[in-house]
Amino acid sequence: MxxxxxxxxxxxxxxxxxxxxxxxxxxxxxxxxxxxxxxxxxxxxxxxxxxxxxxxxxxxxxxxxxxxxxxxxxxxxxxxxxxxxxxxxxxxxxxxxxxxxxxxxxxxxxxxxxxxxxxxxxxxPSVFLVPPDSPFQTLKEALAVAKAGRQVTFGSCGNGTPQHLAGEMLAVDSHVKLQHVPYRGCGPALTDLLGQQVSMAIVTASSAMPYITSGKARALAVTSKARSPFLPAVPTVAEEGHPGYELxxxxxxxxxxxxxxxxxxxxxxxxxxxxxxxxxxxxxxxxxxxxxxxxxxxxxxxxxxxxxxxxxxxxxxxxxxx
Missing domain, CATH: 3.40.190.150 (Bordetella uptake gene, domain 1)
Structure with a gap:
């Protein structure tokens, strides 16, 4: 060569x-x-x-x-x-x-x-939140109002987000109509929740925690399979009557x-x-x-x-x- x-x-x-x-x-x-x-x-x-x-x-x-x-x-x-x-x-x-x-x-x-x-x-996980003076003390109560034919709205972090899907999954499983209100992020959804423009908001736990600890919002349920170690007193959606729910x-x-x-x-x-x-x-x-x-x-x-x-x-x- x-x-x-x-x-x-x-x-x-x-x-x-x-x-x-x-x-x-x-x-x-x-x-x-x-x-x-x-x-x-x-x-x-x-x-x-x-x-x-x-x-x-x-x-x-x-x-x-x-x-x-x-x-x-x-x-x-x-x-x-x-x-x-x-x-x-x-x-x-x-x-x-x-x-x-x-x-x-x-x-x-x-x-x-x-x-x-x-x-x-x-x-x-994501969290279902309500204003501190909301009449809903539990997620079951919010769904009962929706079943009675009254409008219950939920704000999410945007169309197609996991939070949007979390609300729709709950509505389908409960056989109720929940009116979705999309926002451009979890922050704007929280702002309108505090202004009582929506009945509930579904946002990430990381976004929700400052509002929960300050008393500006109450957590009704988390979307994870098990309770969050950061919110041990808050039940899962599954515990609120929806076995197998997880997101x-x-x-x-x-x-x-x-x-x-x-x-x-x-x-x-x-x-x-x-x-x-x-x-x-x-x-x-x-x-x-x-x-x-x-x-x-x-x-x-x-x-x-x-x-x-x-x-x-x-x-x-x-x-x-x-």
């Missing part, structure tokens, strides 16, 4: 054996953007900023958190789906991402084909489809180390999140199964949005 051919053969073998470690070692060598699908101040945004700050410290590289709210997260998701698959634009989402394919008639992206799951970082909200990171495995694995390892660190774990606990650090494969299984599960639920409800 001629020397020049031997050189090319050697380089080809070397490239075949080592491109992934080299890529992982170089990443990130420029700013990384975390796109959040909801407005600033909400739970998803708080988690993205908390983790983004730590990534910036550890990487010694700029990490920008960019809020692209609207259409229950679809606007931000579309932006990431169309971004280069290089790990420099990531999507921070919650369970709304898995609800949207079944409630919106048309999405500008394919939730399974256009994304690569990276890691799930946290779970949080926890997860939060995690996605990358564009075809992002190199080495980059996905590095992101997973670096974010998992942050979430499991004592300081960040304590901070997330204060925000009422149960921490998680799934592998990319485990998170993919969770997201894909939730897309299918919510599809079955919304088909049963006949729930569709334009």
């Amino acid at each position: 001629k020397p020049i051919r031997r050189l090319f053969a050697y380089l080809a073998v070397l490239a075949a054996l080592s491109p992934i470690p080299a890529l992982a070692a170089e990443y990130p060598d420029k700013p990384v953007t975390l796109i959040v699908t909801f407005p600033p101040g909400g739970g998803t945004d708080l988690l993205a900023r908390l983790i983004g700050t730590e990534l910036q410290k550890n990487w010694k590289q700029t990490v920008v958190v960019e809020n692209r709210a609207g259409a229950s997260g679809n606007i931000g998701a579309q932006a990431v789906a169309r971004s280069p698959a290089d790990g420099y634009t990531l999507l921070m989402v919650n369970s709304s991402f898995a609800v949207n394919p079944s409630v919106f008639r048309k999405l500008p992206f394919d939730p399974k084909a256009d994304f690569t799951p990276v890691i799930n970082v946290a779970y949080v 926890d909200q997860w939060h995690g990171f996605l990358a564009p489809a075809h992002t190199p495995k080495a980059v996905v694995d590095k992101l997973n390892a670096d974010i998992a180390a942050i979430v499991q660190s004592k300081e960040i774990k304590e901070r997330m606990t204060q925000l009422l999140y149960v921490t998680a650090s799934d592998s990319p494969e485990a998170f993919k299984k969770l997201v894909w199964e939730d897309i299918d599960r919510f599809g079955q639920l919304t088909a049963k409800m006949g729930l569709k949005l334009d």
Whole structure:
């Protein structure tokens, strides 16, 4: 073999054996953007900023958190789906991402084909809240009023959000009509609850806790399978007469489809180390999140199964949005 051919053969073998470690070692060598699908101040945004700050410290590289709210997260998701698959634009989402394919008639992206799951970082239940002077002392009482034909409204964090689905699931299971009032985030829903513009609000526990502890709102039930360790006196929806009812909200990171495995694995390892660190774990606990650090494969299984599960639920409800 001629020397020049031997050189090319050697380089080809070397490239075949080592491109992934080299890529992982170089990443990130420029700013990384975390796109959040909801407005600033909400739970998803708080988690993205908390983790983004730590990534910036550890990487010694700029990490920008960019809020692209609207259409229950679809606007931000579309932006990431169309971004280069290089790990420099990531999507921070919650369970709304898995609800949207079944409630919106048309999405500008394919939730399974256009994304690569990276890691799930946290779970949080949602809470049914009422103003402190509400006549409803329990969830059963609110449903009894609805069964009697009187209007009971519930505000949610937006169309197609887990909180929206939580209210619709309860209505279907109770055989009653609950009037949904969507908001652009949990914050606005809470504002109108305090102003008594809606009978109830369904928001994340992390958003609700300051209002509960200050006495500005009362919690009727949580949507998790078991009682929240942060609200031990508040019953689950299942305990209020709806066996099998469960809807926890997860939060995690996605990358564009075809992002190199080495980059996905590095992101997973670096974010998992942050979430499991004592300081960040304590901070997330204060925000009422149960921490998680799934592998990319485990998170993919969770997201894909939730897309299918919510599809079955919304088909049963006949729930569709334009």
